[in-house]
Each structure stands twice: as structure tokens, then as C-alpha cells.
Amino acid sequence: MFTGIIEELGHVVGLQAGAESARLTVEGPLVTSDAVHGASIAVNGVCLTVVEHGDDRFTVDVMAETLQRSSLGALAPGDRVNLERAMAASSRFGGHVVQGHVDGTAAILERTPGDRWEVVTFSLPGELARYVVEKGSITVDGVSLTVSAVGDDTFSVSLIPTTLALTTLGHKATGATVNLEVDVLAKYVERLLATTAPATTAHATTPHATTPHATTDSRETHA
Incomplete structure (x- = not known):
């Protein structure tokens, strides 16, 4: 699990594309400092597993599903990427619950600068x-x-100077593609409501219709 607080801007140093997969190598001294085989590192919001590491860089395998749902397949050597290690149990929770499971991509539609901040609108x-x-x-x-x-088919965020300086969002131009992960709590709530609503309705209406003692219930008498 991650929190969405970027630790480091890394650089892509290698991308080997296969028929339905790719092998990505990224330079990131901070996130590699305590990396081990099998560790999780989020690259532009995508949770990936370290398969090789050393010399301030790490390598990960990217499967077809990830390539289809994210922008990682379009990366090239020299591109900057946002890096975050998996959250430690003892860490402060600075952002929100981030799984590193990308739901889709969006495009940057507009950038509106302020004095030290910027409003960015996405599809x-x-x-x-x-x-x-x-x-x-x-x-x-x-x-x-x-x-x-939020609009019908857009949303906007306000970026503070730190975000502009320390993440890729400060450098990407209009038209660039970004990875999106929506709040997983919203998806769980939707799922729970969809599966429990019919049962709740049936439970509420059935007892009074079928139980012969329903009209003598003390709660109804006092009501």
C-alpha cells in the first residue's frame, strides 16, 4: 500500500518491450537504497515488483494488463517518473489509501498558473x-x-509549489497522459450498497406480511 506522497523523481534508463510485456529499469537512489528482491515500488502510480537492483537503479517487469491500463508503455529512456516505496507500518499516513492499481488514464487539458501555484484540469x-x-x-x-x-467529463486539482517542483506534474505539458487511481473506499461503498440493498428491502417488508403476531407487537401498541 502507498500514500501518494512522492519520495523521489526518478529517470527511466532502460525499457525492453516484448510482445505482451516490458522490462523497465529506473534510476532512483533513494527508493533503491533499501530495495530488496520482491519489494514494491510505485512508478507513476503503478505498483511494481523489484526483480533486480543495484547501482542506484532497479528493474521491474510490466505485464500486458498494466501496459493496457497505464501510460508506462509510452515511457522512453530519459523520462522522469514519480517514485514511492510501499508504506511502512510505522510511517505517518500523509496522503490517502493508494493501492498502486491504476484504473485508467487521462489527458492534461489545461494549466492555469497562479502566483506560486497552478490549477490543472484533466479529462x-x-x-x-x-x-x-x-x-x-x-x-x-x-x-x-x-x-x-468536477465537470461532466473533467476534474481539476490545485498544485502547490512542492508538488510542481518535486513531481512530474510540474513538468508535463497540455496533452500529456497521466495515470489515474480513484479512491478505493468509494468503490467498496458502491459494491456494498449494490449487494446489500435488495436483502435489506426484503427483510424489512417480509415479517409484517407473514407473521400472524405482528399486530400484537408491544412496539406497535405503544406507537
């Missing part, structure tokens, strides 16, 4: 729109952000 895929709410949390390229505005 919003229709299948994800119901999970995005104003003042809610969303992960963009691995960065935990608060939604500042």
Missing part, C-alpha cells in the same frame, strides 16, 4: 466519473491530490 473517463467528487481524493501519476472542481 475524466466516463467509467470513473462516479468515483470523483469535489474535495475528494484522487491519485494522478501516483500523487495524492484533492479534487478542487
